[in-house]
Amino acid sequence: MAKKDSLVFPGSPLTVEEEFAAGKNAFVDDEGNVVANVIGSAEFDEQSREAHVQQAGRQVQGIETGAIVYGRVILVKDSVVVVGMALAEKDGKKRRIFDSSATINISRVSSEYVRSLGDFFKVGDYVKARVLDVNSYGVELATNEQGLGVIASRDHIIQRLVAGNEQFAVKKNVEHSHH
CATH class of the missing domain: 2.40.50.140 (Nucleic acid-binding proteins)
Incomplete structure (x- = not known):
């Protein structure tokens, strides 16, 4: 599972849903793993018990609604x-x-x-x-x-x-x- 601040990719397991809920840029897969859905760094919020992924880089340039x-x-x-x-x-x-x-x-x-x-x-x-x-x-x-x-x-x-x-x-x- 991902360590805090480690680089993760879409599909990278972060943790299991018994430990942390899926937060921003993460989702729970069929096996109950919390998985990243963007490239970025893994973050674990002890207060909210959520695993987040801070997206690498800025918002994607050149991608807008309708493209x-x-x-x-x-x-x-x-x-x-x-x-x-x-x-x-x-x-x-x-x-x-x-x-x-x-x-x-x-x-x-x-x-x-x-x-x-x-x-x-x-x-x-x-x-x-x-x-x-x-x-x-x-x-x-x-x-x-x-x-x-x-x-x-x-x-x-x-x-x-x-x-x-x-x-x-x-x-x-x-x-x-x-x-």
């Missing part, structure tokens, strides 16, 4: 997906993003009913999403609009690389058709 973000899935949990953001685009301007992650809540993944996030996302998938909110807790994304979602799966990219074709085609949808 389109491209990134890679780094963690898939029951109710949230964590995406490492690589590029943001708004009003025709593109910006590279370094060391910053965002979350997609299960309710913002699809206009259809989502039983399991694992049906939609796998670690390593590349996604295109819209920024819903940027606040002190981090960046929230949505993929529940036309043209958003997984644009290339990890398996798809590996198959392309194995075949020697390094052009990344947009994957039309998440469903795999079997003919």
Whole structure:
């Protein structure tokens, strides 16, 4: 588990929920671990019994509500997906993003009913999403609009690389058709 002031990453276990509740930039996973959802330093508040993550660096520059973000899935949990953001685009301007992650809540993944996030996302998938909110807790994304979602799966990219074709085609949808 994380020590105070140690550098943590999205998915890093901080403590267990019996010891501390999840505070700012943290959540409780399926096994009862309090886990970081941003890159930063772990902090443990003895008074409130909360584990927080102080986000590294300032608020992410160039990311604002409505922007389109491209990134890679780094963690898939029951109710949230964590995406490492690589590029943001708004009003025709593109910006590279370094060391910053965002979350997609299960309710913002699809206009259809989502039983399991694992049906939609796998670690390593590349996604295109819209920024819903940027606040002190981090960046929230949505993929529940036309043209958003997984644009290339990890398996798809590996198959392309194995075949020697390094052009990344947009994957039309998440469903795999079997003919």
